[in-house]
Every structure is written in C-alpha cells, then in structure tokens.
Amino acid sequence: MVEAGDRQVMLIRKGNDLINARHELTVNENRLILLTLTQILPSDEDFKPYRLKIADFVDYTSTNNKAMYDRARQITKSLMGKVLEIPQDNGHLQVSFISRARYERGKGYVELSFDPVLKPYLLQLKERYTQYDVRNILPLQSFYSQRIYELLKQYARIGERRMAVDDLREILRLSSAYDHYGSFKKRVILQAQRELGENTDLSFEFIEIKTGRKVTHLHFRIEDRSLLSQRGSTPGEKEPTTTAMVDLLMGEFGLSKEQAEEAVRRHAEDYIVENLKVVRKRFRAGLVKNVTPYTLKALEKDFRIKASTLEQEQTTALNEAKEALRAEEDARAAEEALLQGFDDARSAALTLATADLGAEELVGEFELFIKKHHRFAYDYVRKHEGDLLDNLDHAMIRPLYHQFLARRLLPNEFHSIEAWRAE
Secondary structure, eight states: OEEOOOTTOOEEEEEHHHHTOBOOOOHHHHHHHHHHHTTOOTTOOSOOOEEEEHHHHHHHHTOOHHHHHHHHHHHHHHHHTOEEEEEETTEEEEEESEEEEEEOTTTOEEEEEEOGGGHHHHSSOOSSEEEEEGGGTTTOOOHHHHHHHHHHHTTTTTTEEEEEHHHHHHHTTOTTTTOSHHHHIIIIIIHHHHHHHHHSSEEEEEEEEEETTEEEEEEEEEEEGGGGTOOOOOTTSOOHHHHHHHHHHHHTTOOOHHHHHHHHHHSOHHHHHHHHHHHHHHHHTTOOSOHHHHHHHHHHHTGGGGHHHHHHHHHHHHHHHHHHHHHHHHHHHHHHHHHHHHHHHHHHHHHHHTTTOOHHHHHHHHHHHHHHHOHHHHHHHHHHTOOGGGGTTSTTTHHHHHHHHHHHHSOGGGSOHHHHHHO
16 A cells, blocks of 8 residues: 655646546545545555545645545445546547545545556656646635646746636536636636635736637636756756747647657747747737648748847738727717717607607507517516506516607608618
8 A cells, every 4th residue: 555645745737638638526526536545655566555544634634624524435336437538639538537436434544546548648757747836726716726727837938828618628628617708717716816826836917819709719827936956867867948948839829749849859948939939929919820830831941030020010911900990989879979979860750750749649550560570579578577558668568669660650760770771
C-alpha cells in the first residue's frame, strides 16, 4: 500500500489529454482524486492501491470532520459511476477514474485503485504533461474553478490560452446549465477568476472575442506566480514549457506534431512566443486567412520586426470597425425615432377621428377583426382578463386596436410605417 506522505510534497502530474478530458465531479470527489494522485511518484511504473486517511482529507480541505466520515462511502460509490472522456485522434476514450474503492467502517481511510487504462496519462510522463501543487486547488469551492485552474495551468508558461466557448462548456460538462453567455460568464468565468486570484498561484484576465454579436471565444492571459521560484526538472525529461509550446502550436495554430517539435528544437521560447503574437494579431485584424502556413512562415522568416506595421494596420482596422458600429447605431436610432414619430402621429390622428365615436360603435367590428387575424391574442384576453371592451388598453390588445382603427378610419399613410415613410 502507499499512504499519503509529507504534506509539503503535494505535486501531481497529469497528461495534457487528461487535463483536457470531459468529466463532471463534485468538488469533494475531485479533491479525493487529487489527494490520491499525490501518492503517485514520477518513477512508478504501475498503479497500486492508494490509501487516503479521512483525517488527512478533512485537514487538507477544512471540511467538517464528522460529515466526511459519514459521507466517505457515498463519495467513493459515486466516483465509481463517473465517466470521463479523453480526446483521442479518432474520437474519445470513455473510462472511470477508479476501478475499485474500499471503505472499511471504523478504519478511517478509503482505498482507491485507478483504472489501468489511465496509465499513459498518469505514469512515466516524459512529455505533454502538466504539473502543479494541489494545495492551490484544494481550497476552491467550485468544480468549474478547479477545472479552469488546470486548463490554464497547462498554458501557464506560455502566458495565454484561447478557447472556444462551446469547447470550454463541453469540457466542463455544462450541457444546458448556464445556457446564456451572461450567466456562464458570471457563474463560471468570473467566479473562477475571483477564486483563483484569492487562493492559487494563478491569476488571469480574459478577452471576449465575438463572431457577429455572439461571444464565441475567450482569450485568457495567465499570470503564474509560482514560475518565479519553480526551476529545473528531472534529468532526461522535457521541460513542461516545451511540451506546452508543442501543444499550443498544434492546438491553436494547427501545426503537426513533427512541425511543432521541430520549431521548438530550432527556436528559443521568446522567439516563438513573440512571432505567435504577431500571427494572432494579424489573424484578428482579418489579414490572415490560413493560420498554419502563415505561422510556419512567421517562424521561418521572423515576423517580429513587422510588429509596428501590424499595430498600425490593426489600429486602422479597429477604427474602421468602430466607425461601422457607430453608423449602425446611428441608423438604429434613426429607425427608432421614425417608429416613435409614426406612433405619435397615428395616435394624434386617431384621437381626432374617434372624438365623436364611442368604443362600443366599433368594438363589435374589432372583435371580428381580431378573431380572424389575431386569434391567440383574442382567446388569451378573453380567458385571463375578461370582456374585450374592458381591455382595449391591454398591452397585447392596444397596438392591434390602433392598427384596426387606423385601417378603418384613417388615410392610407397611417396604415403602416412603410406608407407613412413614403409620404
């Protein structure tokens, strides 16, 4: 058996495909998995049954002691049924985190065995992995904050990560939860920003990228305070910064694994990062259509010297976009003013036309009109509000009544906004 060791040694390593896997655990289920992962050593070649004391779990997570003892069996049982989907070249691998869980009443510990299928993602990792100290993630109160921490930690040495909103929602297994972007931003992104800033070694800002009027991508700018003190790696292993750079070149810029690894071998990190910034800026400015060949060309020719020219082009494009937006807003305001003018003019004309008429004289005819052309509104008002004559000012009825009166009593110019505009 392997038991939890020194609380100062809390590093875990996850393969990047596992970091980007799709799954949904509770906060405490994820904490239990993370604390168990700390018992895996970089030299381990196989999984073992890993024993975690409930007292340690309570200590690390500041949860209620008695409640955790009572809930340990329920947590492990729930974990057995949780499935994660790991992205693969031709689809996804579906697997559970654990293949066996044992909880003996009165013993004060749980014993977990990881599914053997997870070995390539947790054992003997030499490249394409992310390492972090779980003491950063344990205090987080939201599972989504825990997952966003991992997703950003993977790119922490790069300093930025761009994700499609739909992809992020899928990774977080949100399905229909927080369906509107506003609630997703408030309950997931902003909460993670606050929690990570207050409790972890990461903080981030983000830029919303729109397609039309819809926010479709988020560009995260990541600050990792641990990088100031974190140095070195086990001999023979690639630095996480190298594997993260390969992932970035493959994931965002579309390079093949061979192309990405060749670029990392040939160029310094700063050289690559600065050239990628130029590629991103030109792409956002609409000056690049095919990112992958342009990225390869930038890395070969060194486009950093063109940054000042790019800034001018981007500023011009931004100003043109702002001008187009202002023109659109002016046109919208003019249209709203026109509609208001039409409404006011028609109301004034109706006041004059109906001055000597009682509503009773036309309401019978109006009732036939609304029954024929707007049956839903008629049925709704009769069912919920009562007599139609008593509800001519109802929000659903009033515009229909005015439309009817205009066609019945007023000249053609008041029959529609198009006719009024033509006059």
